[in-house]
Amino acid sequence: MSISGPDNDTTKRIQLRAALIERIGGYMTAHALGVVADLGIADLIKDGVRSSDELAAETGAHEPSLRRVLRLLASVGVTTEPEPTRFGLTEVGALLRSDSPDSLRAFTRVFCSPMWFTAWQGLGQAVTTGELAFSQAKGSDFYTSLTADTEFSALFHEAMGEESRIAAARVAAAYDFSHAIKVVDLGGGDGTLLAAILTAHPHLSGTVFDSPSGVADAPAVLGKAGVADRCEVQPGDFFQDIPGDGDLYLIKSVFQDWNDEDALALLRSCRTRIPESATLLIVGTVLPEIPSADQSIAYFTDVNMMVMAGGRERTESEFRTMLSETGFTVQSVRFGAAGPLSMIQATPSAA
């Protein structure tokens, strides 16, 4: 008796079900990535292939469990297992190495941390009620909570620096800095963006402006880049006051943290303080006006902002409305110019 295989219809149904189950498995992969990044496994297998016995011994892990997690990550293209129980890294997995110039290890540890997972557990309630999931889970807003946790704060700002590296090089190359003298980076975190710009443009000086915990690592980052003598580090609250002596104000990956009311307050703070002749350069995600299925990272971050901070990503027309309401005129919008981020250049409108 011959046993026939599935017909075309059944094959399609199996594939569709697998496609959905793979997406459900995304959170399991995220947990696995977080564990492997926390343990520093990629740093231990950077030169070829290591056995799970060695990796477990060097990280104090339980070998059978670690092996199964590494096998899960092999199934999604992060690790390799060229022979049983010996693991290597794919090009994607190599981004988990601390010493990779494109490292996303701290970024992985933050986005796959218990703090993130706890807040995301409130997604259902957030969708039902519109409440801020992070505050419901933690009892305070994200940045207040960050200030209270020095270790996680350092990791978060390191993660933001990692996220900024390619965009920083792109901004440094794509924007015409020849007319600028002093660049102020508002919410500039650990100074990664300004370090890249000052390195590429030796005529510039700058200020990294962020909360006290936000700028904690900026002196080291600017020092390592060799630009500390041209760059001040100024702690402060950009809703209260911002430096008034710049002629180019950068604000990268900041607006999405805030709801419309706060984002408008921040723009008003900028309008009040920056010179009439200055330029505001917003670097960040600009959503397409018509939702587009190939922008998954932008929609991940949009919902992430809803969960973690009550903020949101915005379209070009939403940015234009906010800027015009607060006394700015948009000069240009360059999609993807700070790949994958966009750049919006605005100037104070004539009174």
Ligand SMILES: C[S@@+](CC[C@H](N)C(=O)[O-])C[C@H]1O[C@@H](n2cnc3c(N)ncnc32)[C@H](O)[C@@H]1O
């Ligand atoms: C998402 S991070 C982006 C950091 C950096 N611009 C980048 O792109 O890597 C947002 C930054 O805004 C800073 N921030 C939040 N609230 C602030 C405030 N009230 N005053 C100044 N900076 C603030 C945070 O500390 C953080 O560094």
